[in-house]
Amino acid sequence: MEVLLARCLQTGDEEMSFEKADELVKLVGLQRFYVDSVTGVMTETGKLWVDGEIGIAQEHMITNIMRKIIQHYNARIEMKGLVEGLAVICNPEGDDHSMSNLVLEGLLKTRKYRVTNIGGAWYMGDKRAVTNKAIIDFVTHARPDIVFISVTIARYLFNAKMIARELVKELPNTKIYLGGLGTRGIVDGELQEGIILANKDTLRTLNKL
Numbered sequence: 001m002e003v004l005l006a007r008c009l010q011t012g013d014e015e016m017s018f019e020k021a022d023e024l025v026k027l028v029g030l031q032r033f034y035v036d037s038v039t040g041v042m043t044e045t046g047k048l049w050v051d052g053e054i055g056i057a058q059e060h061m062i063t064n065i066m067r068k069i070i071q072h073y074n075a076r077i078e079m080k081g082l083v084e085g086l087a088v089i090c091n092p093e094g095d096d097h098s099m100s101n102l103v104l105e106g107l108l109k110t111r112k113y114r115v116t117n118i119g120g121a122w123y124m125g126d127k128r129a130v131t132n133k134a135i136i137d138f139v140t141h142a143r144p145d146i147v148f149i150s151v152t153i154a155r156y157l158f159n160a161k162m163i164a165r166e167l168v169k170e171l172p173n174t175k176i177y178l179g180g181l182g183t184r185g186i187v188d189g190e191l192q193e194g195i196i197l198a199n200k201d202t203l204r205t206l207n208k209l
């Protein structure tokens, strides 16, 4: 089924991609669709691109349709009753990978967290200190219960750690998590006290919030 979704995405057939996604969600549930199917299809997309089997335009097309699918499901998650708390999701400066933020947004919403997602392409250049500070200032001001920092490219890990370090200082009662492909090389105990390294199994982290 995942293979069929991947094929529909690769041909740019949005309607069929939504249909296949729907079938998968019905089969495995939304959470497993997010952590297994979306991640699996995107890993495969990355491989095709590295091997030169698809170009950057096709990769963008697939990414854009997949983002629409996730946003469609996120918008349908109902948040009735008491809210567990506020969560902010961000990427460190320099890192343009933000599909994980959308997936995490949905996973948090299903656990009754109100979510503010400030992921996106942050400017990386002369103004580095300013943009990192913008992220820190925003989160500090929001005073969330949880912060998820998602880093995909390991060379931006230093930015992610810097943001986490500042937030631990500013928000002692907030849980600060660091996760994503860019954290794969981190070993337990390497992070400063107060910063929680997300488990490679995303649902395990989410189930222990």
Ligand code: B12
Pocket (backbone or CB within 6 Å): 034, 035, 038, 039, 042, 043, 044, 045, 046, 047, 050, 059, 060, 063, 094, 095, 096, 097, 098, 099, 100, 103, 104, 147, 148, 149, 150, 151, 152, 153, 154, 177, 178, 179, 180, 181, 198, 199, 202, 205, 206
């Ligand atoms: C889409 C994509 C892009 C898009 C991003 C668009 C966007 N708006 O997001 C674009 C085209 C911009 C891009 C650019 C680049 N990319 Co890219 N990209 C990908 C691709 C194909 C998919 C990523 C994705 O969305 N995955 C789906 C999400 C849902 O999965 P995920 O991020 O792993 O998240 C899961 C978990 O990790 C977890 N999680 C993530 N964060 C956190 C945080 C917390 C707190 C928790 C609890 C959990 C958690 O939650 C998710 C569910 O389990 C990957 C391939 C791959 N293997 O993933 C390459 C990939 C990540 N890219 C790569 C590279 C090299 C680049 C570029 C450097 C290429 C270049 N030469 O320009 C640039 C860097 C740009 C930049 N400055 O960031 C490499 C990274 C290699 C490495 N180890 O560093 C990859 C792996 C491709 C490859 N095989 O080489 N990319």
